[in-house]
Structures are given as C-alpha cells and as structure tokens.
Amino acid sequence: MAKQNKIRYGIIGIGKQGSRYAGQLFAGMDKNGVLTAVCDIAEDRRAWATQKFGDKVKVFDNYEALLDSKLVDVVLIDTPHYAHPVIAKTALDKDVNVLCDKPAGVYTKAVREVAQYAKENKPNLKFGLLYNQRTSKIYKAAKALIDAGELGNLKRIVWIITNWYRPQAYYSQGGWRGTWAGEGGGVLINQDPHQLDLFTWLAGSKITSVNAIARTVGRQINVENDVTATCTFENGATGVFITSTHEAPGTNRLEISGDGGKMVISGSNDFNMKLEFTKLETLEPEFSKTNTVFMGKPKSSKKTVKFMPHEVLKGLLADKGQHINVIRNFSNVMLDKEDKLVGNYEEGLNGLTFSNAIHLSAWLGRTVSPQEDGFEDTYYEELQKRIEEEKTNSVK
Numbered sequence: 001m002a003k004q005n006k007i008r009y010g011i012i013g014i015g016k017q018g019s020r021y022a023g024q025l026f027a028g029m030d031k032n033g034v035l036t037a038v039c040d041i042a043e044d045r046r047a048w049a050t051q052k053f054g055d056k057v058k059v060f061d062n063y064e065a066l067l068d069s070k071l072v073d074v075v076l077i078d079t080p081h082y083a084h085p086v087i088a089k090t091a092l093d094k095d096v097n098v099l100c101d102k103p104a105g106v107y108t109k110a111v112r113e114v115a116q117y118a119k120e121n122k123p124n125l126k127f128g129l130l131y132n133q134r135t136s137k138i139y140k141a142a143k144a145l146i147d148a149g150e151l152g153n154l155k156r157i158v159w160i161i162t163n164w165y166r167p168q169a170y171y172s173q174g175g176w177r178g179t180w181a182g183e184g185g186g187v188l189i190n191q192d193p194h195q196l197d198l199f200t201w202l203a204g205s206k207i208t209s210v211n212a213i214a215r216t217v218g219r220q221i222n223v224e225n226d227v228t229a230t231c232t233f234e235n236g237a238t239g240v241f242i243t244s245t246h247e248a249p250g251t252n253r254l255e256i257s258g259d260g261g262k263m264v265i266s267g268s269n270d271f272n273m274k275l276e277f278t279k280l281e282t283l284e285p286e287f288s289k290t291n292t293v294f295m296g297k298p299k300s301s302k303k304t305v306k307f308m309p310h311e312v313l314k315g316l317l318a319d320k321g322q323h324i325n326v327i328r329n330f331s332n333v334m335l336d337k338e339d340k341l342v343g344n345y346e347e348g349l350n351g352l353t354f355s356n357a358i359h360l361s362a363w364l365g366r367t368v369s370p371q372e373d374g375f376e377d378t379y380y381e382e383l384q385k386r387i388e389e390e391k392t393n394s395v396k
C-alpha cells in the first residue's frame with residue numbers, strides 16, 4: 001500500500017467487544033494504527049462514542065456510509081455473527097481491508113463464498129480474522145513443538161473446555177444471544193471459536209468425520225450449551241471435544257498424544273495455565289516393536305518442557321493485549337513490517353467446519369463428514385429449520 005504514517009481503523013459494532021478495541025486504538029495502544037471512525041445501529045452506543053471520542057472520531061449509524069467515507073483503511077467487524085461475512089464482502093467491494101472478529105460467520109457456505117470472492121477479486125486487500133488466542137505463548141509453544149515433530153505422528157487430541165460458565169442472567173439480558181436466529185448457535189459459535197480453531201490448528205489436519213451430542217442443559221435457551229463430540233482426522237489421529245457453559249467449577253484441559261509422547265495444557269485461568277511435555281526416549285511404535293518385557297512401558301526422557309506460574313506470568317505480561325497484538329500485527333502487515341497475519345479470514349473455515357459438523361451430527365443423530373455430498377447445503381437447511389421453529393416455539 002501507499003506509504004503513510006498510520007493505518008486508519010473504523011470499527012463496525014461498538015458493543016462490548018468493539019468498544020474495547022475502539023478504546024485501545026484511541027488510547028494509542030497500536031503505534032501504527034489510529035481510530036478514525038466507528039459505527040453502530042444502536043443510538044446509545046453512538047452516544048457513548050461521541051461522548052468518549054469527541055470530534056476526533058466520526059460516528060456513523062450505518063456501515064455503508066462508514067465504508068464510503070474514505071476515512072478508513074481497515075474495518076474491524078464486531079457485530080453479531082450472521083453479519084460478519086455480509087459486512088466483510090461489502091467492505092472488500094469498496095476496497096476497504098477487513099479484520100473480522102471471530103467467528104468468521106455462522107455457517108461455512110457463507111464464509112467460503114466470501115473467502116473465495118476475496119481471493120479471486122481482491123487479492124491486494126488484507127482480510128484477517130481476530131484469532132487472538134493464537135498469540136498466546138502457551139499455544140504458540142504447543143504448535144512449535146508439534147511442527148518440530150517432537151510428538152511424532154499424532155494419535156489423539158482431547159480438549160475438555162467447560163469453564164465458560166454462563167448463568168441464566170447472561171442469556172436473559174435479551175438481544176441476539178442464545179437464539180438460532182440471532183446468534184446461530186450456543187457455546188460452539190459464541191464461546192468456543194478460539195478452541196475449535198486451536199484444536200484444528202494444532203492437529204494440523206483436516207477433520208474427516210464427526211459424531212456428537214449437543215444439548216441444552218439447565219438454561220432457558222434455544223441453542224446448545226453442552227457438547228460431547230468425537231472426530232477423526234485425515235492424518236489418522238482421533239479427537240474428543242467436550243464443552244459446556246453450565247458446569248461449575250469447569251475444566252480447561254487439552255491433551256495431545258503422539259508417537260513421541262504427550263503434551264498437556266491445563267489451567268482454569270490465565271494465571272495458572274501450564275504446558276507440560278513428556279517426551280518418550282523411543283517413539284512408542286518403535287518401543288513396542290523392540291521391547292521384550294511383559295507389560296513393559298516406554299521410558300520418558302527427562303526433558304519436560306514446563307511453564308511454571310512465574311514463567312506464565314512473564315509471558316502474560318508480554319501477551320497483556322492478546323487482542324491489541326492482533327491489531328498491531330494487522331497494521332504491521334499493511335505497512336510491510338510483518339509478513340503474515342495472525343489469522344486469515346479463510347482459516348476461519350477450519351474451526352467453523354468442525355462446529356457445523358458437530359451441530360449437524362447432533363441434529364441428524366448420525367456420524368457426518370464435512371467432505372460428504374451436500375454437507376454445507378444440509379447444514380444451512382437444518383439451521384433454517386431451527387430458526388423457523390424458534391419463531392413459534394422459543395423458550396427464551
């Protein structure tokens with residue numbers, strides 16, 4: 001892009017999350033970025049912006065006007081989920097770069113179409129996804145160990161992520177949450193996009209089949225808040241993904257095993273999270289082939305990588321702004337100071353495909369494959385059925 005001092009950001013949707021980024025950009029937390037415009041359809045949010053930013057930031061009541069204003073180089077999309085691909089496409093059409101908050105959309109069909117459109121028609125525009133957890137020291141370390149082949153061939157990846165506790169009051173506040181029409185799902189589409197992305201990112205392989213139970217437990221909502229899913233990957237590994245928003249206390253434990261050992265990431269919050277890596281002295285298949293001892297077991301090496309709390313804390317200080325770090329990365333890429341976006345919009349398809357497959361398997365009561373004929377159309381049709389049903393049969 002043409003050389004300029006700062007990348008000008010516009011934020012579409014200044015609710016809870018968008019207002020956070022607006023505040024950070026306005027406070028100068030990205031030295032290469034500046035907030036020039038915001039937009040929200042809600043009058044109270046616009047009043048908040050006018051009061052907070054004065055005349056330094058232009059406030060719009062519709063995103064097309066913001067996009068036409070020539071005031072922004074990038075828009076950050078922070079509206080409810082269904083609008084993400086729609087607004088992204090409009091922005092690209094108007095030659096504005098896009099950083100979309102998670103999830104990329106509600107269903108893969110819409111996301112794939114926009115990703116394809118961008119690739120074919122707007123290859124010069126940057127089109128990112130705000131996958132802030134990819135910048136976490138712990139997940140980056142896990143990815144580096146896997147990519148370096150330390151785990152060997154992967155055998156299994158199991159994530160129990162049940163510490164997203166949300167009481168009824170959260171869903172009862174009204175608005176778009178907890179409905180098929182407003183949100184497009186429950187825990188899978190709202191809380192879990194980061195984990196679903198990391199699950200597929202760390203496995204480094206395509207999901208080939210999914211069998212799942214998705215239920216609503218103990219809340220007056222239409223969407224799922226309790227999921228148990230199993231899956232297979234193209235690389236031969238299997239996976240288990242368990243998630244909920246109603247268990248207390250919840251668990252966050254990710255276990256990845258391979259021929260070379262096992263990695264466990266655990267902790268209930270950022271301050272006590274740790275990664276432990278136990279490396280086998282001999283790859284497990286090799287050990288089994290050569291061992292002659294009845295009930296013999298492979299020895300693990302003394303090399304265990306472990307992030308003790310003080311190291312985590314140190315990492316966290318650097319990570320302090322996981323989200324602003326993604327914005328800084330976007331500005332840097334725009335200014336040719338960094339090569340790669342933390343997350344490309346198209347990569348949003350990986351976690352979303354898993355999410356859609358979990359829903360579909362639970363709805364149809366059978367194992368599904370994202371590669372089966374008509375997967376995307378069937379998902380879309382089944383989702384529409386739930387939206388229709390909700391109109392007359394809503395429990396929310």
Ligand SMILES: NC(=O)c1ccc[n+]([C@@H]2O[C@H](COP(=O)([O-])OP(=O)(O)OC[C@H]3O[C@@H](n4cnc5c(N)ncnc54)[C@H](O)[C@@H]3O)[C@@H](O)[C@H]2O)c1
Nearest residue numbers: 013014015016017018039040041042045078079080101102
């Ligand atoms: N990356 C993260 O860690 C993270 C964390 C929380 C939320 N999020 C994501 O942020 C997004 C917003 O979530 P939230 O909690 O801020 O919701 P919210 O309801 O607080 O805010 C959404 C805002 O968008 C506005 N809006 C709706 N349609 C609009 C339109 N067409 N044009 C302009 N504004 C519009 C609403 O009036 C509202 O103010 C969601 O996609 C959510 O998943 C991301």
